[in-house]
Amino acid sequence: MKKLLSKRLPPLFHIKNGNIIDPFRDKEFVGDILIKNGKIVEVGEKIEVTDEVAVCDVQGLVVTHGFCDIHAHFREPGREDKETLTTGSQAALAGGFTTVCVMPNTDPPLDSPESIRFICEKATDLPINILPIGTITKGMKGRELSEMSAMYEEGAVAFSDDGLPLVDGGVLRRALEYSSRMGVPIINHAEDPTLKLTGQMHEGRWSTKLGLIGIPYVSESIMVSRDIQIAGFTGGRLHVPHVSSEKSMEYIRNAKDEKWLVTAEVTPHHLYFTDSDLEGYNTYLKVAPPIRTEEDRQALINGLKDGVIDCIATDHAPHTVEDKESPFDWAPNGMIGLETAFGASWYVLFENKIPLRKVIELFTVNPRRILGFELDLFRYGVEAELVILDVEKKWVFNEDHIYSKSRNSAFIGKELLGYPVGVISTNRFYSNDETFFSKYMT
Amino acid sequence: MGFLRHKHLLGLENVPIEDIQTILDTAFTFREVLDRPIKKVPTLQGKTVVNLFFEPSTRTRISFELAEKRLSADTVNFSASASSLTKGESFKDTVQNIEAMKIDGIVMRHPVPGAPIHLTKYVDSVIINAGDGIHEHPTQALLDMMSLKEKFGELKGLKIGIIGDITHSRVARSNIIGLKKVGAEVTLCGPPTLMPLGIEELGAQINYNLDEVLNWADAVNILRIQRERQGVNYFPSVREYRALFGVTKERVEKLDKPLTIMHPGPMNRGVEIDSDVADSENAIILDQVLNGVAVRMAILYLLLGDKPPEDKD
CATH class of the missing domain: 3.20.20.140 (Metal-dependent hydrolases)
Structure with a gap:
């Protein structure tokens, strides 16, 4: 089975300099997200962390729910x-x-x-x-x-x-x-x-x-x-x-x-x-x-x-x-x-x-x-569910991008805009971009 | 490689007018062969053609088979009901297995529109579409054009009525496309329930009044009508169909000029066409059948034949 690269998040994970889009508060700002044991601690413009922390600088990328x-x-x-x-x-x-x-x-x-x-x-x-x-x-x-x-x-x-x-x-x-x-x-x-x-x-x-x-x-x-x-x-x-x-x-x-x-x-x-x-x-x-x-x-x-x-x-x-x-x-x-x-x-x-x-x-x-699900995914204590997007990337979709067991996509060969480079879910970091992944998850 | 622009004959849509003319000219040459006491020529000796019929057919299959035999090709027939195929071996496997036995051409009749285009992805053989669902039936349109040319000498400017179930007719689609290319005018006539949306964009007129169409036309092509298709009734009764769209003796006798009568068969005598009309001297229905063999010989030769020696250096 084809799987994305993945690694368990370090106990403290600090996403820095992201273009953070908060769709719940309808806000957009350059800022940080701090995740502890897979749960949101804080989302804000600048977060000072004194403890030992793994830093993930995502300058130029969008981070959102x-x-x-x-x-x-x-x-x-x-x-x-x-x-x-x-x-x-x-x-x-x-x-x-x-x-x-x-x-x-x-x-x-x-x-x-x-x-x-x-x-x-x-x-x-x-x-x-x-x-x-x-x-x-x-x-x-x-x-x-x-x-x-x-x-x-x-x-x-x-x-x-x-x-x-x-x-x-x-x-x-x-x-x-x-x-x-x-x-x-x-x-x-x-x-x-x-x-x-x-x-x-x-x-x-x-x-x-x-x-x-x-x-x-x-x-x-x-x-x-x-x-x-x-x-x-x-x-x-x-x-x-x-x-x-x-x-x-x-x-x-x-x-x-x-x-x-x-x-x-x-x-x-x-x-x-x-x-x-x-x-x-x-x-x-x-x-x-x-x-x-x-x-x-x-x-x-x-x-x-x-x-x-x-x-x-x-x-x-x-x-x-x-x-x-x-x-x-x-x-x-x-x-x-x-x-x-x-x-x-x-x-x-x-x-x-x-x-x-x-x-x-x-x-x-x-x-x-x-469907009545939790809307504020940036709230303290919520299980971190985030996506990191390169919204400016133009790319042509091909079979290598498919992770499904089937391949019936009419988008094969079509130009798309915006690429999800990383996902945080269930206390793990996922990516199908090797360069991006190895930068933060070595 | 053959003498036409494209490797296959999938439909008339992509066939340029020059190729239509080449096919018709060649067909008239073969028509002379068919009038000889010995009707066989060695043109396709050593070539193998498979007639792949996924839908029942009598005249088209026999016509192709005769055309192949008259050209001395080896022929194999494959008939299967579509339903047995959907359950068992896949379409792709079936055709790839057949091709693995070294063949040169495939003549295919299939109930699904676009199936011959599909086939080109799986095999290298030359493909001739013998009818794909309600999409196209190019050899039928070509034989209709040949018969009209035989009768009138010239196709340009002819006024042709096509009468019946246009929605479910591959014959109608290919005829409209072909006749427009050669400069004929086409008017469609039939119940509005059987007139497909946007058919005018193919270049045909619509007129629901049969008498007006018969008066206007030089020739009419009368389609076989089926009251029910997959449990759906498209018109209330055969009686009412006949009253509105049946080409009856009375209707034809009223006309002040001779009207050429065509039918791709099989006919429902007494429904869409009266026996007196079908058997009248203005009917060219049996000429269509004979020309069908000639047209198919022409297509087989043009797509599968070797180039003449002078072109071969």
Whole structure:
């Protein structure tokens, strides 16, 4: 298994001269962070340390909260040939993530308190926080509610039948009502299967040209609209995953105006690619919901600008080479995304003049707020979860940068902006940059 | 290497007009061969072509096989249902195993759009697309163009109607692309549920009134219609389809000029086309079938044939 370089932190670790971005207080300053036994002692402009201390001078680099991904597939249990909790953790660290929520569409699905406990117990030894999302319905069949409360007690942080939309509005209503007691969101993959049918890519001029059956944008927006209305009606907490179309944005905007408990995420690949990139039938770009038009892409970027979309989530979806080598219609949906998430997003958002502080929020406090996690990671006594970023580095992503067990990334060969050079998590220092690592961890 | 710009024939989209003309000219030469008592030439002697059919086909497969045999190539046929393939050996393994047996060309029919493009990544053989899902069917479009050229002498300025299920038709797509390249005009007609979004961008007009299209056109290409596809009904009944889009005897008799009738087959007589129309003297449906062999001979020769001796120094 491919692993990042890593070393246990010295008892006192002093990060100096970093461009510190505190997304919780919305502050940015050049300063220091002092970590003792893996926990934050102080974050400030200049920290004087008298004890013996290991110093890590990160001048010119950004230091901020470790990233949080609320939408990833680690395929365990069931498809350990594609990814495991262990390999997924390495992919996460390589991308600057210290907290990852894993989706329950495993085999068997995470639809019981026992399966939630299985994930939580396995995760205790891993270098990042892995938090499971439980299914909404038993067996993800869309009919009977799972034991949400018991799963919540075992550590489930949200509920979703990921990949399988709740077609039955009544089930969604009851799920939203039932989960409101726990205050955790219901995440419904919004794609109406009666409108999607056997669709393979966004329906438009490119699907017509390529002869692939199209998936109309209404298949998403109609379900987003329905879900939001049910959320408004019940007062439940709804999270809309991987928004892909301009039309869906209108409904989410409206829900926010109404002050309903609705949040939304977008993936880096929906921000980076458009349907015209599918010319050549690259199965790595086959995702659900599909990559849509340039207009949709611009709408998603604007949604991030004005806060209609709350955060970026990867939808990291590992698949084997064989799966993705099959002809387009037979290839499964999804691409890996943890390693490229920040570099791809910052590349696009920098071009669109969104400030770095705002982009950092999309990876840190905003996703954590959706799931009710600790927001102030610079507070005294908090387990240190930090990422060190070279935000000016332009780099071309290639297979060597992949730590996931799978390689299905459409970003291979693409230029990205911003590189996570180091991560602090679980009292250890991680890096995939040998020069950087050896400078501080000899 | 062959005589055309590209190594393969994956679709008409990337074929330059000069190559379309070369193919058609060569096809007319082979058409003469087909009228001889001995219909075989030694052009592809020693070459091996595999007909790889992942989808049922009668006429296209026989047409290719005959074309290969008339050119003296060795041929092997492989038919598999797509479903058995998805479960067992992968597409890549299947084609790489076949190629390992030393072959020169692959003629492939596949239910998934883009599959021939996929194939180019895994094998070195020359690839001829015999239909990929609803994407393209270039040899069908070329044989349609050849038949039109035979009938009218000139393709430029011809007015062609394509009638039926445009969404699910690779024949329609390749025809639109090819006919636009040679300067013909194309109007599409069929139920709006079977008209794909943005098809006008390929350069075709849309008219939902069949009588107007028949009046306008020099020739119509009538597509086979299927009421149901994968459990979805695209129009209410065959009766209603026939009433709106069926090329009936009454409709054709009303016209004040002869209308050339084409159909890529297989026909649903009495549904999209009346028997009286299909068998009328203006129908060139069986010429299409014969020209299909000639066009496929031309393509096989142009892609797989050795250059003439004078070019070989």
